[in-house]
Amino acid sequence: MPFTIAIIGRPNVGKSTLFNRLVGQKLALVDDMPGVTRDRREGEAKLFDLHFTIIDTAGLDEGPKGSLTARMQEQTETAIALADALFFVIDARIGLTPADRAFADFARRADKPVLLLANKSEGKHGELGAMESYALGLGDPIQISAEHGEGMGELYDAVSKLVPPTDDEDDEREETDEERAARPIRVAIVGRPNAGKSTLINHLLGEERLLTSPEAGTTRDSIAVEIEWKGRGFRIFDTAGLRRRSRIEEKLEKLSVADALRAVRFAEVVVLMMDAQNRFEEQDLRIADLIEREGRALVIAVNKWDLMEAKPGQISMLRRDADHWLPQVAGAPIVAVSGLMGEGIDRLMQAIVEAYAVWNRRVPTAALNRWFEGAIADNPPPAVSGRRLKLNYITQTKARPPSFVLFCSRADAIPQSYLRYLTNSMRATFELPGTPVRITLREKANPFAHKRKRPN
CATH class of the missing domain: 3.40.50.300 (P-loop containing nucleotide triphosphate hydrolases)
Structure with a gap:
């Protein structure tokens, strides 16, 4: 030590x-x-x-x-x-x-x-x-x-x-592959003030490591703690509650929010914690959109579930609400938990591990292009200004999150709606629920562009 x-x-x-x-x-x-x-x-x-x-x-x-x-x-x-x-x-x-x-x-x-x-x-x-x-x-x-x-x-x-x-x-000394695989998963817990983030982490640790209070804004710094779950290491960051920018007036709160946003950027998986009685409010949606734009794997935790009246079909309703309000991360894992009572903690940790695996997933190029040909055949790209758009092939350039390059003609003319179609089709085919998917357009080089036209 x-x-x-x-x-x-x-x-x-x-x-x-x-x-x-x-x-x-x-x-x-x-x-x-x-x-x-x-x-x-x-x-x-x-x-x-x-x-x-x-x-x-x-x-x-x-x-x-x-x-x-x-x-x-x-x-x-x-x-x-x-x-x-x-x-x-x-x-x-x-x-x-x-x-x-x-x-x-x-x-x-x-x-x-x-x-x-x-x-x-x-x-x-x-x-x-x-x-x-x-x-x-x-x-x-x-x-x-x-x-x-x-x-x-x-x-x-x-x-x-x-x-x-x-x-x-x-x-x-350079880090070996075994050491890299053994590194703890970096997880940031974010959400609106008083959503129960610190209470959840205290339950994971089994001790009152982080201060909690009914008063919103108790947490200021982004505090990192190490835990182990089923033999896997996690480095979990507790963050300050994120309010709407228009409500933030004090300099100290601005510093706390900046610290929380920095924790999101350095995390691999981000758990968005919502209050079960006030879920999917506008600020929750803004935070989820921020996580997607930063390219982090997302897990949604609906906290204080012990305060909800037990009704059949509530979990299915959560799933439908999540897909309705957050289409940009369709299929993101959603788990009902109680940080105070310890309910749903194992399901949440399993969801984090699975989201991390999806975030690191690589798709073989051959399988990717078989899907690509089928997707174009089922729904060809629209003609723009009377000219046909030609999509050549696609390849994955990196994981974390899964990122792809699509070679095509007239990249600036391809509609965003068609890219959303490709993204959603790819999610369903290759089981990429919830994780951000990046598709970059690149125009294929013309092999004859450098040759000058011969004089008559």
Whole structure:
């Protein structure tokens, strides 16, 4: 198990900025408003030749038992328990506060190596605040600026005494086919606010890993968790609820939505979660259309099914509704679940595995062109401006999602309605339900175009 370091400290001292600096990506949301981070987030950190796991945590704060603040504190305590060492971060520009002193005692009680980081130390005001931090009794402060990358050399010297250096040769080795097949499937859970995304993931994990609340907008960052189901690995991303753009006013929500959209782009399968009592609303359809345009495999999960009155034929009605409202992903798997009660979880996971397999499917060229000839014979392309359109042949260029190139004459004249006909026929013939299908038109080169007409 890799060496793990948790970043702790009061709110708004720059913990998430330091996390982003160490992982080399803007994974954690950063804003001037305190308390942006709520769930703990893990990442693979690299500090020169040192490699370790880093955990970003919510700011240490006190709140009444059972409140959201108290449960954020519990997430931080869990991160401390999992860590091998701690980064205790203070704001050097502000200097020590009573909260810093209280939480320094908390860090000491963890009985783990603690590195005191005086963040925002650029300038003379930062120097004075760093000197104050000696009073915490946590050793010499390491003056850094996470935002500007200052002090990373001093941080390396301190961390290297805790973390053994790793060999970079392993990082440069190419991934084998077996390793690629063993990689976890990347799954993003998306939907409108308060659809039950975090509750579902907590049930999959069997623990309260993610904060949940009846209040919409509890989740802010896109948090990744690893699970295993029937011997198969999954990396599941919990995301912030997606509202209509016109309703998003706060800067923080805009950052959360951007983070959720980034999770969709990096996912392989996206689970669109809907509320069973308010399903297929306009925002649900917009999200599904976004997933299709990004070329991701789609699975629809209708959550809170335990609240619905039991009636015969309800699942069949869901199927008809999905095909009616989402014709662009006809046949997408739809599963009724209850994240709170754990109903339908196995069916949902099986649907994810099957959608992933379809998304990776390749169709043999011979079978593809036999279908193509039959499809054209059954429904020839229309003549445009009195001229016949000639479709020559089709081939698959890649999977993930299945993408095809159709060689033809006058590519710009082929109607979209005819391409939809080919797409739907292909879905039915080669069993490609729900996954996006891409058909690119390419005009076949004229072998005589380069020859000049001979003079008379």
